[in-house]
Amino acid sequence: MRVVRLLTASAAVATTVAMLAAPAMAGVDQAQAAHGRQIQVRRDHSDVRVPFVVKRSGEALIDLNAAAPGTDWAVKGGESAVVSIYVDNRYATDLVVSGDQPLHRQLALGRVSAGPHQLRLHFAGERSAAGSTSVRLDGVKVTTYAPGSADYLALRYAPIVHGRANPELGTPDQNATTDTPLIAWHESGPGTAPGRTKLTYSVVWSNEDGGTNTPALMARWGRTTDIEWIYDVEVDEHGNRVAGSDTYQAANHQTLHFSGKYEGDHALLETCTSNNNMCDQVTDPMRFFLSALATRPADQAREHMMDTNPWTYQIMSKEMIREGKIEAASDTTPATPEVSDQRNYLYAVVKKTTDRPNTGSSWVGVALGVRLKSGATVYVSNHVDPTWSIQRDDTAATTVELPPGTTADDIEEITANRVVVGTDNGAVVHVTGIKRGFFLGQDYLPQPSFLSWNGDVTVDPATPSAVLWRR
Incomplete structure (x- = not known):
């Protein structure tokens, strides 16, 4: 392992970068920021300059963890801070950073030649929220993929x-x-x-x-x-x-x-x-x-x-909240098509095929239905709008809006419901899988999937609804 000492533009903070031994992938080289040292890119300060060395010419990627204190994508006027990234003064990419919790990102830097190079990190004040003052970066790693690598x-x-x-x-x-x-x-x-x-x-x-x-x-x-x-x-x-x-x-x-x-x-x-x-x-x-x-x-x-x-x-x-695209909590009900708090939805992926071409103005789709232990109501993914059902014969994602506070344990069964748009062409739909199902947690991050099913359930004109999964 070869260690190279790096200095920021202020010369007051030193960052150690370790040149790691080449990983198992042939033609791939890495230069990684070590020891957990943090880089601060500040408004109205000099750009931060970080040297790195490339062993073999190729296409470079940069991995990093980024946080911007005082920003929040849900808050109008406080959405983000932007860092512009340069390689040897060549403008490579912008990085939009939101929130004070570090988030891992991977960006491209383009082609770099073998030899020493320098990252220049610039706080793009004109593109950043007025109240944002800095972006914290750590775990900075440049990986180069040489010709011939996978x-x-x-x-x-x-x-x-x-x-x-x-x-x-x-x-x-x-x-x-x-x-x-x-x-x-x-x-x-x-x-x-x-x-x-x-x-x-x-x-x-x-x-x-x-x-x-x-x-x-x-x-x-x-x-x-x-x-x-x-x-x-x-x-x-x-x-x-x-x-x-x-x-x-x-x-x-x-x-x-x-x-x-x-x-x-x-x-x-x-x-x-x-x-x-x-x-x-x-x-x-x-x-x-x-x-x-x-x-x-x-x-x-x-x-x-x-x-x-x-x-x-x-x-x-967070963007839905900031842009006012979420219905008020006082109006929340799965009976209306307006989007409620996105934590109220089951996020599912369905796999299906239709036995004839499913295009044009008349087609047959599928809506996912959910019945809870607490009653007989079936909540459907298309909100009873036929055109909002799943038309494509592909592994397809959908959501089902449920009453606020619903958890995985509250779900009794999940059904496939045949939906006709235009004239019924008699199509038979085979539903063969549910790939995953989860709710968003309080932090709007996906909770672990609790739902997986494989089989072959048919819905047709005679049997327009069938149970896919039952607790």
């Missing part, structure tokens, strides 16, 4: 997303207070020709100010975050981009060919609609270079990526 290609082509600055939605730097990008991931699959691989990148935002309304988000998607694929690209057998193959999700969910600029191999995109669709022309200075290292298991819903980053539910819930 995750290199996914990191090499990950896009950089510039912030949203729609005039009708407020001031510039909107993503410091609303619809902020939280996490990203990639998926890989076969391309359009032999030897090609298609890489697809997706992002989770804290909400969407336009698009699907909040109650429908909870019913149809099981959350109020926004999850979208944003960019895909094909690479050949040598790992090089196939010219003209990359596309992005544009306004109105169109798929368009990318014709913008690149930073190295990273496409530059910008969030340019109220529901977080992309443009390939960049004008907003704020930027988010989220790590796309993670990938989604094929049998999991997209919300699985939130489950593995449970803090995203907390940010999600």
Whole structure:
């Protein structure tokens, strides 16, 4: 182990960084802040400079724990503090930090060459809540993935997303207070020709100010975050981009060919609609270079990526409170479709298939039903709106609103309910699993899942409702 002594810009605080031996993954090197030392990035102070050394050129990620005392995503005007991260004075990414409890984040730094480098950490005061004065960082680690390592290609082509600055939605730097990008991931699959691989990148935002309304988000998607694929690209057998193959999700969910600029191999995109669709022309200075290292298991819903980053539910819930999208406690009842305290909901993932095409204006969906030990009422996920049932034949998340204070022990049974939209086409739906079920705790973080079921239950015109799980 080789230890390098690092100094902050003030030269008053020393941070020790240990260059760790290469881990088991070939072509992956780490430089990690050691001994629990903390870095303070302060408003109206000099930027903090942290040296690090790269053994082999490649794509770099930074891991850190971040907290911003005096901020709270639930409080208007006090949402966050922003740190802009530079590598050798090259602007890499912004980090939006909310709350005084440390939160682990992983961001991308782009390509770095072998040799010594320097992180520069800048408190972006103009993008931060007026009352915020500092951001605390610890556990800072830079990991470099060299060509040939397992995750290199996914990191090499990950896009950089510039912030949203729609005039009708407020001031510039909107993503410091609303619809902020939280996490990203990639998926890989076969391309359009032999030897090609298609890489697809997706992002989770804290909400969407336009698009699907909040109650429908909870019913149809099981959350109020926004999850979208944003960019895909094909690479050949040598790992090089196939010219003209990359596309992005544009306004109105169109798929368009990318014709913008690149930073190295990273496409530059910008969030340019109220529901977080992309443009390939960049004008907003704020930027988010989220790590796309993670990938989604094929049998999991997209919300699985939130489950593995449970803090995203907390940010999600706080944004709903601040933006007034939660009904008043005095009006809370599962009988109304308005979204109540998000701790009142069962968060479930259902697996189903339909025996015929399930598209167009007429289709057959499924709503999840919950009956409690205390009575005969069945609370349904779609709030009796047929169009809010689960249409897609995919592993799908949904929620069921229940009376305040309901716990897992209060649930007697869970049912699948066949829902017809338009004309009944006679479709038979097979429900084959419930992947998980949990409530949010007092801190809005997911509690352990108490629900798992596998089988094959059929709902059809003759039997429109069937029990999936009974205590």
